[in-house]
Amino acid sequence: MTKVVIVGVGLIGGSFALGLKAAGAAGHIVGLGRSAQALARARELGIIDEAATSPQEAMRGADLVLLAAPVAQTGAILASLLPHLEPQTIVTDAGSTKSDVVAAARAALGDRVHQFVPGHPIAGRESNGPDAAIPDLYRGKKTVLAPLPENAAEAVEKVAAAWRTCGAIIHMLTPQEHDKVFAAVSHLPHLLAYALVDDIANKPHADLLFQYAASGFRDFTRIAGSSPEMWRDISLANRDALLGELDAYLAQLTHLRARLAASDGPALEATYANAQRARRAWTEAIEAAEKPPAPDQESGK
């Protein structure tokens, strides 16, 4: 019987547990975390079978452990698990940054770091906590694994298999590649959205401005509704890659500002058109990937 430990039974950890349960793939799921209230609620909702009161209890005979707590806590959590880490146990995580998680894992686990396989499921919802957890959160979504040179192939496969059971598609990146990619397509947009709303909110006529903000503004700033604590941690954890992307974007904006100041219509239109084209190609590729394959009407031919 497989024993799975979830550290942090919120949206991410809870949905992983529910996905495994829905597939009948988890023998016994144990929750561990700082919030006794969240653990009790997760138990009530049938997300976990047992709320552990100590790492020692939770880790006894564990096959797989998922850390689904804020990335800044990774080192402290791993340090608390280490004394109880049995040889067969594989630990993974769900953090939005990977280089810092790897550094924390190396520092905390030392030569046991081969038992830690870094990961990042690319899925989320606007709501949080155990009540937000759903079994289908990862279905059809990517989970990035960023294995360490120390990881055995079997360890990586154990983690990949669990995510596949939840319906996720496994992608492999190095921690550095991961952080550079997500700095560009996730961390920078969050910073830009927060910055815009904060900028507007601080203007003396903010009320007038918000009164006329419409659906375009709502979509553009949706990610500024995300948890400030979580995104502070992500920004700091991925600081160098994020600074690099921010500098590239500032250079782009400065260039575009000069074109606008010069009333250079063709240059503005070329930038806008390139963006529209690239975005359309991207959304079409997503839609094609999400569409079920057409039935084969000439099977056998």
Added chain:
Amino acid sequence: MTKVVIVGVGLIGGSFALGLKAAGAAGHIVGLGRSAQALARARELGIIDEAATSPQEAMRGADLVLLAAPVAQTGAILASLLPHLEPQTIVTDAGSTKSDVVAAARAALGDRVHQFVPGHPIAGRESNGPDAAIPDLYRGKKTVLAPLPENAAEAVEKVAAAWRTCGAIIHMLTPQEHDKVFAAVSHLPHLLAYALVDDIANKPHADLLFQYAASGFRDFTRIAGSSPEMWRDISLANRDALLGELDAYLAQLTHLRARLAASDGPALEATYANAQRARRAWTEAIEAAEKPPAPDQESGK
């Protein structure tokens, strides 16, 4: 019998026509425009009753004219209408910028400018053309009117009444106020979204980046799917206000970059939290405004 002329029978003009028709408020709707194909399609869809072949024919006996063509064409269109502009006819527009429209109207109409009431319905959809037009597009949405000192109160009221018939709520701003407000909450976000997608699309590893872009990126960049020609025109038409907002935003980003470079967690969190708070207050205010009033359970008391 009221005669309404729609110049540009796409999403905006077509939905205005359908809104009036749905309320039984338009006796006869005439379409005018550069595209014979769009006019024929609008006729086929029952958006207009007649496709005019000349401004002269369209303007004969007209009560109300809506310009729903790209703002850069306003001057040329008004000049073509002027020789046929009867004393009872009121002309309005649906352009996303107002200072430039007012300047074009003054130049084209001279002392007949009192017959032109500038306007801007705050509504849209991702699709365009007559096929995208729907009678409910403006229901519950704001329409900003930016009247001129020369406009008679009756002229303004005629335009306001037509928009109210389509279900819109009338707001009044000066052209300058209008342009400053929309530079901040609409034009700048469009420029930022276009700039981000263009920036990513031009990187050598763009394909890798787009592969990991998820729902947050999709929402943030949705407005970069808008028409490049239209947004080139809006950017140029509202250049000065847009430059002002862009400079404020660049200063904000530069400040935030310094905080990030200094790993100043509390400052980042304060900015993010202020944005989250302001956005939540805004969305709650919108939802409250859109919710029908609770039934009065103690009427008479």
